Amino acid sequence: MNIRVKFSKHGSIKFIGHLDIMRFFQKAIIRAGIDIAYSEGYNPHQIMSFAAPLSVGVISDGEYMDIAVKSTKSSKDSIDALNTAMVEGVKVLDYKLLPDHAKNSMSIVAAARYAVYNKSVGVGNINDIPELNERINSYLAKDEILITKETKKGEATLDLKPNIYDFKACAFSSEDEEITDRTSLVFTVSTGSITNIKPELLLKSFFDYCNKEYVENEYQIYRIEVYGRDDNERLISLNDLGANIEYEINPD
Amino acid sequence: MRKLALSDDILMSIDKPARYIGNEVNSVVKDKDKIDIRFCMCFPDVYEIGMSHLGIQILYDMFNQREDTWCERVYSPWPDLNKIMKDNNIPLFALESQDPLKDFDFLGITIQYEMCYTNLLQILDLTQIPLLSKDRTEEHPIVIGGGPCTYNPEPIADFFDIFYIGEGETVYDELLDTYKKMRDDGCSRQDILHELAKIRGIYVPSLYNVSYNGDGTISAFTPIYDDIPATIEKNVEMNTGNIGWPRKPVIPFIKAIQDRVTLEIMRGCIRGCRFCQAGMLYRPTRERDVNELKAMADQMLSSTGYDEISLSSLSSSDYRPLKELLDYLIEKYNGKGVNISLPSLRIDAFSLDVMSKVQDVRKSSLTFAPEAGTQRLRNVINKGLTEEDIINGAGLAFDGGWQKVKLYFMLGLPGETEEDIKGIPELAEKICRRYYEIPKDQRNGKCQVTMSTSFFVPKPFTPFQWVRMATSEYFIESAKLVKSTMMEQLNKKSMHYIWHHEDVTILEGIFARGDRKLCDVIRKAYDKGQIFDAWEEYFKVDVWNECFKECNVDPDFYIFRERDYNEILPWDFIDAGVTKEFLKREYENAKKGIVTPNCRQKCAGCGIASYKGGVCIEHKG
Numbered sequence: 001m002n003i004r005v006k007f008s009k010h011g012s013i014k015f016i017g018h019l020d021i022m023r024f025f026q027k028a029i030i031r032a033g034i035d036i037a038y039s040e041g042y043n044p045h046q047i048m049s050f051a052a053p054l055s056v057g058v059i060s061d062g063e064y065m066d067i068a069v070k071s072t073k074s075s076k077d078s079i080d081a082l083n084t085a086m087v088e089g090v091k092v093l094d095y096k097l098l099p100d101h102a103k104n105s106m107s108i109v110a111a112a113r114y115a116v117y118n119k120s121v122g123v124g125n126i127n128d129i130p131e132l133n134e135r136i137n138s139y140l141a142k143d144e145i146l147i148t149k150e151t152k153k154g155e156a157t158l159d160l161k162p163n164i165y166d167f168k169a170c171a172f173s174s175e176d177e178e179i180t181d182r183t184s185l186v187f188t189v190s191t192g193s194i195t196n197i198k199p200e201l202l203l204k205s206f207f208d209y210c211n212k213e214y215v216e217n218e219y220q221i222y223r224i225e226v227y228g229r230d231d232n233e234r235l236i237s238l239n240d241l242g243a244n245i246e247y248e249i250n251p252d
Numbered sequence: 253m254r255k256l257a258l259s260d261d262i263l264m265s266i267d268k269p270a271r272y273i274g275n276e277v278n279s280v281v282k283d284k285d286k287i288d289i290r291f292c293m294c295f296p297d298v299y300e301i302g303m304s305h306l307g308i309q310i311l312y313d314m315f316n317q318r319e320d321t322w323c324e325r326v327y328s329p330w331p332d333l334n335k336i337m338k339d340n341n342i343p344l345f346a347l348e349s350q351d352p353l354k355d356f357d358f359l360g361i362t363i364q365y366e367m368c369y370t371n372l373l374q375i376l377d378l379t380q381i382p383l384l385s386k387d388r389t390e391e392h393p394i395v396i397g398g399g400p401c402t403y404n405p406e407p408i409a410d411f412f413d414i415f416y417i418g419e420g421e422t423v424y425d426e427l428l429d430t431y432k433k434m435r436d437d438g439c440s441r442q443d444i445l446h447e448l449a450k451i452r453g454i455y456v457p458s459l460y461n462v463s464y465n466g467d468g469t470i471s472a473f474t475p476i477y478d479d480i481p482a483t484i485e486k487n488v489e490m491n492t493g494n495i496g497w498p499r500k501p502v503i504p505f506i507k508a509i510q511d512r513v514t515l516e517i518m519r520g521c522i523r524g525c526r527f528c529q530a531g532m533l534y535r536p537t538r539e540r541d542v543n544e545l546k547a548m549a550d551q552m553l554s555s556t557g558y559d560e561i562s563l564s565s566l567s568s569s570d571y572r573p574l575k576e577l578l579d580y581l582i583e584k585y586n587g588k589g590v591n592i593s594l595p596s597l598r599i600d601a602f603s604l605d606v607m608s609k610v611q612d613v614r615k616s617s618l619t620f621a622p623e624a625g626t627q628r629l630r631n632v633i634n635k636g637l638t639e640e641d642i643i644n645g646a647g648l649a650f651d652g653g654w655q656k657v658k659l660y661f662m663l664g665l666p667g668e669t670e671e672d673i674k675g676i677p678e679l680a681e682k683i684c685r686r687y688y689e690i691p692k693d694q695r696n697g698k699c700q701v702t703m704s705t706s707f708f709v710p711k712p713f714t715p716f717q718w719v720r721m722a723t724s725e726y727f728i729e730s731a732k733l734v735k736s737t738m739m740e741q742l743n744k745k746s747m748h749y750i751w752h753h754e755d756v757t758i759l760e761g762i763f764a765r766g767d768r769k770l771c772d773v774i775r776k777a778y779d780k781g782q783i784f785d786a787w788e789e790y791f792k793v794d795v796w797n798e799c800f801k802e803c804n805v806d807p808d809f810y811i812f813r814e815r816d817y818n819e820i821l822p823w824d825f826i827d828a829g830v831t832k833e834f835l836k837r838e839y840e841n842a843k844k845g846i847v848t849p850n851c852r853q854k855c856a857g858c859g860i861a862s863y864k865g866g867v868c869i870e871h872k873g
Contacts, residue, residue, distance in 0.1 A: 011253045015269040020505045027277070027503060027557030030589075038589055042612050046589070057264050085557070087275050088254065119260060178253065217261045 001072060001249065002102060004242045005065045005082070006094035009054065010176040013089035018053035024090070025065060031085040034078065037068040051105035051226050051238060052112060052191050055198070059177065060223035062112075064105045064238045066098070071250040078245070091176075096242025097249075105238050108228035109192035111165055114199045115172045115222040117184040129183055132169035136185075139209050140167060147205050160205055163190035163197050165235065174222065184222075188235070191226065257345040257352075258333075266332045270505045271299035274347030278500040278555065280316045280323070281348055288320040288432055290356040292346045292393075295327055296363070296371035297786065302327040303502070304510035306564065307362055307399065310496035311420050321428060324348040325502070328371045329378065331784065337378055344378035353379045356393045357431070360416075363401035366763035367756060367786035369408055372397075373778040376411060383775065385413045385458055390441050394431070402455075403486075403533055404712040404823040407763050407770035409457035413445060417453045417826055418487030419519075421496050426451055449480040453487035456480075460825070462768055468809055470767065470820040485827045490865040492538050495519065497548055500555040512560035512593065513552045517545055517577065521566035522851035522867055524858075526634045526842050527623070527665065529711035530566055532830050535858065536866030537851060542573035546580050553590060561585070562593040569598035570852075578606050586610055596621070599645030604652050614696065617656030618649050624665055625675025631845040632667050634838070639679065647686045656700045657683055663730045663751075664708040664722030666842065673730050676703055677738035677747065684743035702748040705734060707757040711764050712823040713830060715838035721761045721811040727754040755793040756785070762810045767822040770810075772803045831859035 009021070016024070026046055029036050038044035047068035054060055072078060075095045082092040139145070145160040165188040172184035185206070189197040199221050200214075207214035227235040256263070256273055263269035284290075293312055295302030302308065308325065315323035324346035329337060337344070343352040353359055359379065361372060376383050381392045388395075397405060398416040405415045416427075427448060434444045449456040459480055465471045475482055489495050497516065504511075520537035521530065549561055561581065565571060581592050592610045596619045597603035607616065620642050624630045627639055646657055661676050680701045687699035707727045710716045722730075731751045738747055763770065776799040777785075784790040800807050815821065817836060824832075834857060841848055848856050851867045861868040 012256055012273040012275050015263055015273055016505045017270075020270065020507075023507070024277070024505060026559065030557030030559075031277075031554070043591065044587065044589055056269070057260070085277075087277055089275065176253075217264050 001069050001251075002098040002104075003067050003069055003072065003078075004094075004096050004098055004105060004238065005067065005092060006096075006239050007063045007065070007090060007092045008059075008061045008176065009063055009090060010059050011089040013087070014057055014059045017056050018050070021054075021063075021090075022048070022050060024087075028082065028085040029067065032078075032081040034067070034081070035069050035071045037070050049104050049106050052109045052196075054223060055221075057217075058199075058221045058223060061093075061174075061176075062223055062225040062237075062239075064226060066104045066106075071248070071252065072097075072245060073248050075245040077248075094239055094242075095245070096239065097245050098242045102241060105226075105228070107193070108241075109226055109238070110190065110194075110229045111188050111227040111235050112191040112199075113186070113188040113224040113227070115184040115186045115224055116199065116203060116219050117172060117179070117182040117222070118218060119220050120218065129169045129171065132183070132185070135210055136167050136169060136206070139206055140164065145205060147201055149201065158195075160197065160202060163195050164202065165189065167202075172222075177220075177222070186224075188227075255350065257342070257350040262333070262336055266336070267330060268299070268506055271327065271330070272333065272347070274325075274350065276347075276505060277503040279325075279348055279502050280312070282316075282322040284322070284349070286319075287322045289318075289322070289358070289428055290351075291315055291321055291323040291358045291360060291428075292353050292356050293323055293325050294359060294361040294375055295325075296361055296368045296375055297328050297784075298330055299327040299504070300506060300508045303504045303508040305362065305364070306498075306514045306516060307420070309498040309501050311360070311424075312502065313498040313500070314421065314424065314496050318425070318428070320432065322348075326353060326375070328374060328784070331790070334374065334378070334783065343380045344375065353393065354381050357435070358396060359393045360396045360398060361412075362399040363397050363408070364399050365786060366401060366407075366760045367791075369763060369774050370778045370782045370785050372408060372411055373775065374783045377778070383778075384410050386410075388413065388441070394441075394444075400529065400533060403529070403826060403828060404764065404766070405455065405457065406462075406768045406822040407766035407774065409768050410771040410775075412457060414448060415455040415457065416487070417455055417484050419489050419495075420487075421489040421494055422487040423451050423453055427454065446477065446480070449475075449477075452485055455484045455826075457768075468769075468806075470822060473820060473825050483825055483827050486533075486829060488536075488829070488863060489519075490538070490863055492519075492540050492866075493544070495538070495540065497552075499551060501552060503556050503558070510562075511558075512562050512591075513549070513556060513558045514562055514564050515545060515549050515552070516540070516564045517568060517574075518565040518571045520866060522570050523567055523636060524634055524838075524848055524850060524856060525623070526632075526715040526838055527662065527708060527711075529714050532713045532835075532858075533828055534566065535829055535860040536863055536868045537570070538866035539571055539573070542577050545577055549581060550584075553585070559589055560591040560593055563595045565595065568595040569603065570850075575602065582606070582609055598641075599649060601648060604649055604654075608652060613653040614655065616654070617658050617700075617702075618646065618654055619658045619660070620645065621660040622679065623660065623662050624668075624672055625661060625677075625679055626672045628845060629665060629668060629672040629675075631847050632842050633665055634842070634848055636847065636850065639682070642679070643682055643686055646683045647689075650687045650690060650695075650699065653696070655687070655696060655698070656702070658702045658704065659683075661703060661705045662708040663705050663734070664727060666708075666710075666716055666719045668722075668730075670733065673733045674737045676705070676734050677741055677749075680738070680747050681741040681743055684741075684746045687746075688743070699746050700748070701743075701746055702750065703734070703738070704750045705731060706752055707754055709757060709761045709764055712821070713826075713828045713835070715835045715842055717765065717821065717835065718815040718817065718839060720814045721758075723812065724754050724758055727757070753788065756788075756791055758807075758811065759785070759791075759793075759796060762807050765822070766810050769803075769805055773799050773805050776803055829858075829860040829863060834858040 051064035167187040171181040520534040
């Protein structure tokens with residue numbers, strides 16, 4: 001049985017890198033008593049994979065991990081058990097059964113949605129939202145938005161425009177981060193193995209367009225959600241590809 | 253949500269910010285308002301090393317069981333953050349609360365190796381408290397040192413208010429209770445230190461005077477008060493049921509050097525190798541109850557979720573219920589997602605059988621520690637491992653499919669000759685020949701025998717505490733001789749030789765048997781920017797040489813001098829349980845090449861029997 005676990009990362013946990021979060025979950029799963037399946041071989045390891053890795057410094061409400069289990073409790077009980085094994089800043093939000101033969105989250109990631117705000121600006125500073133949206137509209141109205149992207153083979157030119165699915169400025173709030181109505185840039189961009197647009201790429205390009213310098217540490221990047229595509233090629237939250245488990249399942 | 257001591261900007265600009273944010277699984281957070289004593293435990297090296305240390309985990313668990321005490325942790329900020337903290341005047345903080353250490357009641361530092369001495373000063377300096385004990389006042393935490401280096405605390409005596417000599421399980425409650433009562437009664441720092449000095453194993457260096465002879469040796473070492481002991485007796489936990497263990501080990505987010513559950517099966521060692529300080533300090537040998545260990549293993553694995561467990565002791569093959577313990581762990585965990593990592597065991601049929609169950613034979617290597625190249629020199633150092641043991645052990649292993657062997661040696665042992673040095677590759681050659689006795693169609697290519705040498709450092713409380721240490725030049729020449737002799741061997745292509753730099757070893761030798769005069773040198777080195785001397789990239793021999801010169805301290809006095817039995821040694825005021833008479837006897841035996849049997853074969857009368865426990869009473873029920 002394959003399970004998709006959705007979790008969030010807040011506060012100081014943003015300084016823990018992707019591989020260390022994986023190691024954290026490997027142990028947490030044992031502490032929570034999840035009946036995880038192991039690979040064959042001399043040193044069996046847990047069958048586990050993560051969707052789009054998150055950069056250090058980024059916080060998120062939409063992280064996904066797929067695991068294989070031999071048996072499982074209900075979604076609610078499993079979420080509770082996992083949350084007793086978490087630390088401050090990591091919260092398990094969902095635990096869903098995937099259909100048989102579902103592709104793992106890593107291979108189906110198509111897009112991710114982000115909010116980006118200035119770390120030092122106080123609350124209520126929303127006056128410039130209409131102005132920002134004007135700029136965004138004229139930025140998106142260009143025929144093409146060319147950027148240079150560093151790849152393994154050197155630099156390559158890429159048109160951002162078809163990879164930006166939506167982009168606007170709005171007031172953004174997050175209880176976990178203790179922010180209210182923070183002026184933010186919110187956008188959805190292509191993510192995953194085909195075209196991976198890191199949020200910084202769009203931010204740099206947009207700031208350039210506005211003749212401003214994008215100073216990385218001044219802004220907080222906040223991942224809101226990660227998407228795959230449904231049968232009609234529409235973006236769908238990775239979470240919606242699984243189903244809640246009402247009762248314990250034990251195939252033995 | 254917890255507020256961090258360091259800004260986002262700083263954390264994003266340094267290597268591995270996870271070293272400084274705390275919040276690890278099983279770390280303890282308490283309500284400050286309900287706490288009487290704030291204690292911070294420090295390992296003065298980088299986080300990944302400090303987090304691998306079992307001792308801190310034990311003390312952390314022990315202190316936090318006290319309702320009135322909150323024990324937190326701190327490690328040395330790496331040079332990148334060190335600079336930022338100094339430039340921006342950011343005080344060093346505890347990981348859990350992120351509060352500045354300068355407001356704590358105690359800063360406890362474990363001192364595991366001499367090369368961390370400049371890091372001690374880094375910690376004090378970043379904490380923003382005076383480096384010297386004499387300059388501290390009521391507003392500063394009491395700085396306590398513990399760990400193996402405190403068996404000669406004199407080179408760092410000026411920097412500490414207190415040293416705790418011996419095992420932490422015994423008198424910390426008494427120490428904390430006394431402190432709390434006196435502090436609440438409004439007693440002065442001086443009065444508190446004076447009172448604490450009366451507790452067993454507690455050494456307050458400022459309360460002892462040292463005077464010197466014209467030649468620099470010590471003429472007298474005396475307490476300044478009549479009511480504190482002239483001799484400090486080490487603390488030992490004689491009830492093995494009370495030996496601490498971390499019920500919920502703190503799990504680092506980033507990979508530590510030891511990233512697994514560590515199960516301490518035994519304290520002490522019966523072997524009596526004459527070069528080994530740990531073997532003398534941790535006497536008597538005390539085995540933990542096997543059923544307790546099984547329960548501890550289960551508890552620690554389930555409270556952490558670790559996928560690996562390792563056994564820890566000075567000589568695990570001497571733990572008598574080892575088979576029962578390993579059978580239990582293998583039966584319960586092997587192949588079920590938990591690896592069992594074995595300590596270095598004596599190589600015999602039993603250990604090979606266990607290894608073949610838990611390791612991939614072709615990938616793993618066998619380790620022998622002959623320490624010396626010839627039987628003659630092994631008798632001098634009382635290493636009870638014979639050439640026959642090694643060749644037979646390796647032979648059994650080769651027959652069982654192993655191909656890799658690691659051999660550990662020391663160069664510069666007392667009485668070492670050219671023959672002994674050449675004996676190192678010659679022993680490797682004999683092992684290779686044993687491998688090639690296996691018919692070609694039954695073996696799997698070449699064997700791989702790796703020789704590794706370190707340089708011998710004489711340590712206090714060993715029979716070699718009086719000896720002259722070998723020079724840098726000698727070390728380099730002897731390492732070359734190993735190499736050139738290896739090149740003359742028939743099977744040189746199956747051999748590797750690894751050796752370590754000698755500069756650091758010399759400094760380690762100076763500190764190991766140093767006295768209070770070295771405090772100035774260490775202070776000077778820190779002022780010149782030395783930290784992380786245990787790290788090759790930060791150790792600068794030239795800077796240290798300058799410091800000795802500027803402080804008018806002759807380093808050769810500490811290392812290149814055979815000490816007289818009548819000399820007062822800087823650590824003589826400590827009673828480590830083994831008597832000076834025993835150490836002298838053992839040194840004389842070494843000179844004659846006489847082997848002393850291990851504690852189970854025959855009591856050597858080292859003096860520790862007066863503690864009435866452990867191996868000393870095994871046969872008496």
